[in-house]
Amino acid sequence: MTSRNTTEALTSIGERVRRLRLALGLTQSDLATRSQIASGTISMIENGHFSADAEALSSIADVLDCAVDYLLSDVADPSFDRPKLRAYADAPQRAVDRTVFDTIAAVEAIHALDLRLVPMNLPIYRGDLNDDEGIDRVAADLRESLGYDPDEAIPNVIRAAERLGCVVLPLDGELGRHWGMSLTINGLPVIRVTRPSHDPEFNIPGDRQRFTVAHELGHLILHSGATTPSSPSDASRMEREANRFAASFLVPGDAALADLAANGGRVTLSTLAALKRKWGYSIKAFVFRFRDLGEIDDGQARSLYKQISARRWNKDEPHRPGTEYAVWFGKALREKQLNMDGVEAASKLTGLGEAYIKRWSNWEPSGSPALTPAPVKQLRKRESTNSSVDLNAKISHLPRRP
Amino acid sequence: MPMVALSPELVEQLRHVVNDAREGFEAGVWAVNDALALHAAFIDTNSPRSALIRSIVVSEFRAAAERRGLYARTGTGGAVELYEANGNEYAVIRLRSAAEVDGQIRVIANSGSSWNGLSDDGLWRESRYVFGFMVNDHDSISFFVAEVIGETNASVAHLEFGWVHRFSAPTTGGDVSFTPDGGDSLDGWDIAGEFDIADEA
Helix, strand or coil: CCHHHHHHHHHHHHHHHHHHHHHCCCCHHHHHHHHCCCHHHHHHHHCCCCCCCHHHHHHHHHHHCECHHHHHCCCCCCCECCCCHHHHCCCCHHHHHHHHHHHHHHHHHHHHCCCCCCCCCCCCCCCCCCCHHHHHHHHHHHHHHHCCCCCCCCCCHHHHHHHCCCEEEEECCCECCECEEEEEECCEEEEEEECCECCHHHCCCHHHHHHHHHHHHHHHHHCCCCCCCCCHHHHHHHHHHHHHHHHHHHCCHHHHHHHHHHCCCCCCHHHHHHHHHHHCCCHHHHHHHHHHCCCCCHHHHHHHHHHHHHCCCCCCCCCCCCCCCCCHHHHHHHHHHCCCCHHHHHHHHHCECHHHHHHHHCCCCECCCCCCCCCCCCCCCCCCCCCCCCCCCCCCCCCCCC | CCCCCCCHHHHHHHHHHHHHHHHHHHHHCHHHHHHHCCCHHHHCCCHHHHHHHHHHHHHHHHHHHHHCCCCEEECHHHCEEEEEEECCEEEEEEEEECEEECCEEECECCCCCHHHHCCECCCCEEEEEEEEEEECCCCCEEEEEEEEEEECCCCCCEEEEEEEEEECCCCCCCCCCCCCCCCCCCCCCCCCCCCCHHHHC
């Protein structure tokens, strides 16, 4: 092996270690402690400055839940965009890294397993992003290409994204204020979206999940190839554009106005609740939508938000739709592995632990179901063998004062 | 003194009026803040806000009552009131703003007391009721109807109530919610009849 090859091999091992460590949300120090290797050594391994022996690699692989061969395999630099990540400034860096590198590992596994992808039908918007009507048009065209009537609610937004060629994978918990993230890795669009949880605090409502997926679709379509925003205002502009796309995709403007008129024409919470039941779109988002459509002004929107707050709907709106789940990854695994157990076989083929594969295919609610209260045992009644026994303490009266 | 409740039929009619008026109020209350913002003097006291809110409530109350076939008349002193048969007597149900103080509903007794002229001559009897509304800082409104049995003799007198019925906030369409399609077909990817998770389940 030439010294150049050796350097490349060390760099590759280091990069593999770093990526999986970040995908698991571990610091170098965490990895060092768990693998019983000095922290400085871990740092040198990751930077390609130290050749770990077989024993050290085995310890590291154990902690990272992968085969040693996985760490030794060539790593290719993934080409992925991070233009939207500024929007996650409110999320801990470690949580963002975990999602990004876990997603990179997932895409690498998808390619390693040679899973059959859904043909790519995701359009790229080349129009003027300052033109809201242009964004509305691309959303309307996309609905049409998917075969949805303008006045029809999208039956399953995750399925729609999958049919467009996006890989949709579950995400545990939130990223700051966000319930999702999208990335294009080696040309493959991936959406991560929070799965439901048994913990009410982290249980994503179905309407939020639908909006999040549509919002991330908006990023993939509108901001493909865009550079990282240079300022927070640029980042919030991109968020606003993705929101506009999501709103138009989920509830086309003309259909929203027609439904409002059919429900009496007044923008009130009960009207919006009726619209929510049809569209699976939150009441709060409808307030925003009708303001965007010019049906109400800022003052009325503020008043409606106050009323929402008074009814404690900020956290828990009525008519909560069910959540959705993706199917492509599970189906593709089954197709590839035929009669073998998909997860186990995929784990062996990729060199990654089964936990990785399960994490990318498990849409069951996270956390533990609420514990049922322990039964309270009733005390047995004290049996009195002799009912005539006087159980009252005797009271001795004090002598009267003279 | 025995409490005299409004008949269940009348309460039901009023419930519809309440839901309708609440809907109208909540759709229009935003205009109050917009109006108050037009001049700094409008927020020197609470009077302009109260007057604006009352205007909207009166307008919505009249419209809602009319839609329900109830006649909202203008009583003495400009009061807005319903006049409806309630069993063997007539109920004069007057629209009033109210406040909740320590869990107690409070309606200030007007010095006009135009109710004092109600008929009680043996041929028919008229009873006094308040159709009260309370608006909170969150632009939400709640309603109640209450039988008036007297006034306190405090320096600022308020009405004393017998039978009271509070109208609860309307439900927003029961438990019906949007349900996403649970199908797992992927057009353009599925091979007919194969690898269908639903089939294997």
